[in-house]
Amino acid sequence: GKGEYDHFMLKEIHEQPTALAQALEGRIDPENARISLGDFEPGTFEDVSSVQFVACGTSYHAALYGSLTLKQAGIQSDALLANEYSVSAPPIDEETLVVAVTQSGETADTLNALRHAAAEGATTVTVTNVVGSTAARAADEALFIRAGPEIGVAATKTFSSQAVMLTLLGQRIVEDQFGEPAVDFETFLPELATMPSALDDILVRSDAEAIANRYEDSQSYFFIGRGLGFPVALEGALKFKEITYEHAEGFASGELKHGPLALVTPETPVFAVFTGEEDEKTLKNASEAQTRGAPLVAVCPEGHRAVDVADAHLEIPETVPDLAGLLANVQLQLVSYYAADALDRPIDKPRNLAKSVTVE
Numbered sequence: 001g002k003g004e005y006d007h008f009m010l011k012e013i014h015e016q017p018t019a020l021a022q023a024l025e026g027r028i029d030p031e032n033a034r035i036s037l038g039d040f041e042p043g044t045f046e047d048v049s050s051v052q053f054v055a056c057g058t059s060y061h062a063a064l065y066g067s068l069t070l071k072q073a074g075i076q077s078d079a080l081l082a083n084e085y086s087v088s089a090p091p092i093d094e095e096t097l098v099v100a101v102t103q104s105g106e107t108a109d110t111l112n113a114l115r116h117a118a119a120e121g122a123t124t125v126t127v128t129n130v131v132g133s134t135a136a137r138a139a140d141e142a143l144f145i146r147a148g149p150e151i152g153v154a155a156t157k158t159f160s161s162q163a164v165m166l167t168l169l170g171q172r173i174v175e176d177q178f179g180e181p182a183v184d185f186e187t188f189l190p191e192l193a194t195m196p197s198a199l200d201d202i203l204v205r206s207d208a209e210a211i212a213n214r215y216e217d218s219q220s221y222f223f224i225g226r227g228l229g230f231p232v233a234l235e236g237a238l239k240f241k242e243i244t245y246e247h248a249e250g251f252a253s254g255e256l257k258h259g260p261l262a263l264v265t266p267e268t269p270v271f272a273v274f275t276g277e278e279d280e281k282t283l284k285n286a287s288e289a290q291t292r293g294a295p296l297v298a299v300c301p302e303g304h305r306a307v308d309v310a311d312a313h314l315e316i317p318e319t320v321p322d323l324a325g326l327l328a329n330v331q332l333q334l335v336s337y338y339a340a341d342a343l344d345r346p347i348d349k350p351r352n353l354a355k356s357v358t359v360e
């Protein structure tokens with residue numbers, strides 16, 4: 001049941017510290033600066049020459065997140081929409097690793113992409129929440145995110161767990177390729193281990209409800225971010241439109257000035273995600289929207305320069321860029337939830353949507 005919560009979505013948002021702790025259990029060893037991923041022993045991905053992530057919706061945003069951490073580490077990688085894969089897949093051979101990212105493990109588009117890749121000779125891995133799902137069985141290997149059942153149609157805790165698992169898988173791939181991790185494990189793994197409590201801090205202290213109420217009568221809601229903040233902006237907008245039925249869009253911060261700025265008015269709040277990747281540029285992009293009258297909501301740590309400039313602030317604990325986006329995402333989940341709640345939407349079952357999409 002929903003227990004003390006009005007909706008499964010809110011319950012699942014609040015389950016994120018536990019879900020993440022379960023995902024990390026036995027998989028990271030901060031003291032010895034090691035990750036261990038069960039069957040994926042060191043050396044598994046030695047011969048991989050490129051990585052393609054295939055997924056839809058929220059899982060696609062997690063895939064973008066995972067793919068970007070690989071690219072930033074110098075590995076050829078792309079996140080691809082599974083529903084476009086049959087018409088737009090990059091070349092595949094035996095050295096291609098294809099990673100299907102799917103909460104349910106039953107999404108038809110993702111299964112099709114996975115099967116196509118396998119038929120072309122790729123090595124396949126499924127990252128999923130559901131043990132025994134079709135996608136778990138269809139791939140060479142499966143990696144389980146262990147988030148527990150997700151009832152709300154809008155994916156929340158599974159995004160966080162997917163992004164973390166893809167980051168860990170990415171680190172294994174990087175170690176196999178280059179003989180060493182892309183990030184300093186002595187800093188990164190202890191930081192990762194603190195994520196459950198960082199999420200807890202956000203959940204206890206978030207101003208998301210007040211901010212959702214403050215901008216309740218707006219016309220459109222924009223979400224911007226750069227680097228790992230970009231998939232978070234896309235996810236923030238998807239969640240918002242899905243459960244509030246209001247228009248929302250996510251952009252790369254730097255794209256605003258290439259068109260979307262024409263839409264910006266005092267009726268279009270801009271939520272800007274700061275991950276520590278060229279934040280100065282993001283702040284400049286956000287300020288351009290603010291100059292046109294848009295209220296600016298900065299999602300960033302206390303003491304960040306954006307706090308002084310913005311009209312409102314959603315605080316995230318200080319962390320490394322690889323993880324800041326995950327924290328920001330939780331604040332945006334809460335904004336969507338409270339905005340939808342104020343509008344009295346059927347939050348757990350938005351119109352026209354199903355939890356798992358088993359048709360093409």
Ligand code: F6R
Pocket residue numbers: 056057058059060101102103104105106107110153154155156238239242355356357
């Ligand atoms: C959004 C949402 C959907 C799913 C998408 C893929 O909140 O839930 O966009 O993420 O349908 O589903 P899975 O991950 O089960 O393949």
